[in-house]
Amino acid sequence: MDTVYNIQGAKHDLEEEQRWVDDEKEYLHAIVNLPSWDTTYGPTYSAEPSSWRLVKKTGAEKEEVVFTIQGVIEGKELPPVFEDLKIARNKAFFLHQSLMLSGLGTTTFEESLSALTKIWTVFGRQFPEGRLMPWQAGVSAFGGAGTLTLSNRYFTKKSEAGQMQGVPFPSNVDPKKILTKMLNPSLIHTAENNVQYVIRHSDLGRNFQYTPADPQHFRIGDIVEVQFSVVVYKMRTDYYVFKPMLYSIALLDAKWGNDLALCRASITPSPAPTQPLKRKIGYAVVTNATVCAQQGEPMDGIAEQGGGVEGEAERKRAKTAEDESKVSGGLAQMRLA
Incomplete structure (x- = not known):
């Protein structure tokens, strides 16, 4: 447990964020509580890229469900990429950016994790029994509650991309063109591989405005809102993997992340002063x-x-x-x- 993080203070503010509902957003915790939710929502196969997605059935049309959830950043592996990743080109497909969210034990977040488990069960019936790899929530260091890890790969296999087109990496993700140089005839970077980063601004009336942010702006302890979808991919074997795919991160409140950074800095011991080493230098020169x-x-x-x-x-x-x-x-x- 991280003893310097103000869990109770952050939890109070997170619960306040969770109380506000946007009618145009799909909240994970609310879906499975709807009557006959599994007849309105269900898995379907998508050829671009090759995967199974959760969709909402509205008449003859199907729309991929993009969920919204609020939480605290507990772990992250986000761009920009500044250094050579030291990975073989045939392994580049597995490179990704990721985020681990904690709900600090809030009811809404824990219900969201339960909902995700139910959705995993529904997906499991699309494949032979036992072929969908198990999925479960993690355990938080911020008080031992549940966590949710979301990720998105930097590349898509061309063999699975269908008619999808490649797009350039954003400059705030790949400023030194390290990822760009890893593109090859079998991999492309598509719009779906991009993650949107924004900061929310609001007045007292909660009239929200969003401005673009750089990925490095986000810190451990920040309260954020994340949008993601549920995707199942076929592995090289005859097994399948269930993953929440990250699409966007919005910074809602940086206060608790800033406080955590200050607390950690104040308890980090300063290096002990060192005495300069004595040395003898030179030669006995005969003139x-x-x-x-x-x-x-x-x-x-x-x-x-x-x-x-x-x-x-x-x-x-x-x-x-x-x-x-x-x-x-x-x-x-x-x-x-």
Whole structure:
């Protein structure tokens, strides 16, 4: 459990956000409480890209369901990509951006997780029994409640894209073109691989406005609203994987994320001061004057007079040798005694 995060304060504000309902949004926790919800909503196969999606049946038309949920960011792996990802090109398909949400134990969030489990059960009947991989919520470090992890891959396989067209990576996702260079004849980046990042602004009347945001703006502890769909993909084997696909993140309240960052900074110990290391550098340089003096040949009078820098150095060395001789003689006498 993260002991520096104000769980109760953030939970109170999150519950306030969950009380406001937009009639044009599909709230995950509310769907499965509708009468005969499984006749209005159901899985269907989509060829672009090859997958199974949850759709809403309105007459002859089918519309993919995009859910809305509010929570607190507990973990994230978001762009921008600044460094080489050190991954083989044949593994690039698995690269993704992801977000882990905690509901801090709020009723709405826990009901949403239960609803997602029921939807997983409905999808399971589209495949032979046991072929849909299990799905379950995670456990939060913010108090032990449930978490929801959402993700979206950077690439789509061309063999599964159908008529979908490639689009450039947004500059705030791939500023150094690292992802762009990983594109190859078997992979494309489509509009569905993009995640929208926004910040919500509002006045006292809650007339919301949204402005674009950079992915790095989001922090652990922020209260956000996320939109996502439910998708099932076929794996290389005859098994299938159920995943919530991330489409957008809206920052609702940065207060608790800022407070968490300040608390963590205040308890992080400063590195202990270090003493500079002592070192001996250099060589005993023999000058021409010293050589001449040793040979008894004067050089501009310096050696004869014993003056200058070299002469002073010679006197110091002689004095040091004399002192060492006295010390050595004294120690010898002490040992003999």
